[in-house]
Amino acid sequence: MRRAVKIILIGFSVTLLIIAQNSHAAEIEIREFPNNRVSADYQQLINELRCLVCQNQNLAASDADLASDLRDETYNMLISGKTVAEVKEFMVARYGEFVLYKPPFSPATWIIWIGPFVLLAFGLFIAVRITRNSANTSIPAPSAADEKRVNKLLDN
């Protein structure tokens, strides 16, 4: 009995170890920054730039080879004194506006930025109209014939 418990415990801890190792599959990159500003810019960029290989992840979250290359590129550009806008420009020139998780406010993206507010306004307008209409409509008094029928039905 004791042996069985021992074996189960060992098996359990080995499983835990394997899970723990796999969850740290992504290598932790250690980068040094000259000051907090550059560090903040770097964090902002890798969170706002999209990984093109795994399209629903940003550079910060992606484990793809290209994402790691683009993180290096971002880091090197910032270290060499480039601004956030310049790094974004560099990426957009190569990969298109698709790399930006936060698309710029341009005629092509107006519908994305304004659309939800237009829909919300439209919905509010409809809601107000419906509630007003239902408040205004008074229920007409039943006709004499209807009242007679109701009374007859209730009496039965």
Add this chain to the structure above:
Amino acid sequence: MTDKSITRKPIFWVPLALFFGLCVLLAIGLTLNPREIPSPLIGKTAPAFELPILSDPEQQFSTLDSLGKPWILNVWASWCVACRYEHPILNEFAQNNDTFIVGLNYKDPPANGQAWLDQFGDPYTLSVIDFDGRVGIDWGVYGVPETFVMDASGIIRYKHIGPITVASLQNEIVPLLRELSSEPKTQIREPEF
């Protein structure tokens, strides 16, 4: 208010119209391939590079060398599974055409790249080594294989993402090359933005 009077109001039909509009948009969305991101580089001058040649790393190839005639850049790697699919198609194309094809051996140890060409055949006029993938970034490469077609003045005219198929070769690349080779060679095109 009876049911009839509601249906007469135009607003009654708005949700239905919105629903069908959404259906049309979603139906269009289903036919698109989200992996194909339009390249902003089309219509612009091809990014210049100078890289060692795979078969003879002592020598460098510069994009300037290919100026004056249309050329193709094909991004490939020995670790790329889809490249195996397109490789026989490229081999056959190279046999029947004398187009200048540069292979960009992307993020691949040169020995692996050379072994791959020895095994599967070499359709390229020459291949260059982009071991760190830096030139790949300049060309906006995000999924190997990728294929670019440049005109005689070095402007990127076409990009194909993913393996080339016989259909894409016959319907797009070959007609484009025919059109490009008939264009006057001295003509310098301004990059289109």
